[in-house]
Amino acid sequence: MLRIALGTILLAAGMASMAFAETPPLPQRKAQSLETVQQDLKHKRASQMSLERKMSEVKADLEKTRQELVSIAQDVQKNEAELSRLEESIAKRSAEENP
DSSP states (O other), X not given: OHHHHHHXXXXXXXXXXXXXXXXXXXXXXXXXXXXXXXHHHHHHHHHHHHHHHHHHHHHHHHHHHHHHHHHHHHHHHHHHHHHHHHXXXXXXXXXXXXX
């Protein structure tokens, strides 16, 4: 009976040591590690906010550019219509002068 109890204890101790062997070691200074993680998180949040501001600016610039392109396209269409009208007028006068 003593052998069974001793064997069980040794088995449990062996399994416990295996479990600890597989666990990665903890940092030497937990407080310093936590501070490092917190600082890293703070920097990443600041970076994210900066990127979000830049993204917002780029979106606004893109919308402004799109509106300018629409306006330019409308101007081009007006100019093409005016050019067609002038060409028709020239052709008509030419026909009248050279019957």
